[in-house]
Amino acid sequence: MISSKANVLCVLKILEEYSDENHVISVNEIIQKMDTLYEHKVDRRTVYGAIETLIEFGYDILTYSDTREGYCLAENVFTPAEIRLLIDAIFNCEYISAKQTGDLLAKLRSFISVYERSDYNYSKVVKTEKKTPNPQIFYNIAALDQAITEKRKIAFTYCDYDYDKKLKPRRDEKDVGNPYVMTCDSGHYYVAAITQRHPQVTYYRVDMMKDIEVLHESADVSRKEAGLDTDKKIVYAFAGNPVAIQLHCRKQALRYVIERFGNDVMIQENPDGSFDAHFSAAPGGVKLWALQNIESAEVVSPKSLRKEIADIIKGSAYMKDGE
Secondary structure, three states, X not given: OOOHHHHHHHHHHHHHHHOEOOEOEOHHHHHHHHHHHHXXXXXXXXXXXXXXXXXXXXXXXXXXXXXXXXXXXXXXXXXXXXXXXXXXXXHOOOOOOHHHHHXXXXXXXXXXXXXXXXXXXXXXXXXXXXXXXXXXXXXXXXXXXXXXXXXXXXXXXEEEEOOOOOEEEOOOOOEEEEEEEEEEEOOEEEEEEEEOOOOOOEEEEHHHEEEEEEEEEEOOOOXXXXXXXXXXXXXXXXXXXXXXXXXXXXXHHXXXXXXXXXXXXEEEEOOOOOEEEEEEEOHHHHHHHHHHOOOOEEEEEOHHHHHHHHHHHHOOHHHHHOO
């Protein structure tokens, strides 16, 4: 049983749940739902007063003069298109566990009316085969955010999959280091950090981290000293100083070059329909990208990176099969 002080909030909740631009609700229906949902009996004047208060407070509510039928909340916190975008994004985030994905989707669906929720029933079934088994992801994000904001060190256990498909610590002792920034790349969430084990900036998968401790010790290497004071092109979360890259590509690779390396890539069209791309990035990520797109792109420079890729190809099992 609730008190009359909550009338406005109850009416708002009913409008959020049971109305939208395609579904209006009458005063009598609001009165009935106040009784069934909240065991609270109100009269018509109470409902009118609550709606007037909500309109004065800035809620976009259509009234009888607009609909000729009843009331509806014309604009919710999120539009259905925004909800669909967010649901699809979370549904496909591999670094969020299946249970946490389901919980988040349920929260998002609460922002639209019960009539619109039926369009998102597919989201109730969360496939687990590509979801992380690590339930600490949100704690990790909160702890890392605290450490980055307060410029403090962290200690953490870094894990990887074993043959039983479960996450196991890579080593017995924890890694200790300075976290600087979190970023999402290629469908995974990373934190850039310098640790005692890796004195250069390294990107760690947040969903592979467990038991993070925010230490009282202040970070001993600043963001500027770590070389993270300016934006850098991150490719598959590979760290390293950026170098000048030149790619020679077929036309069909243009979309993938722009999507991976950004709109600031300089594109030079060639007479034969191919193109050369010029940009700066850490070579490790470019190497992985070039190997994945070997049929349509090749690294021209730096020569050292081109040789690395050539050596990988020559030493691969496919080349050995052809010997």
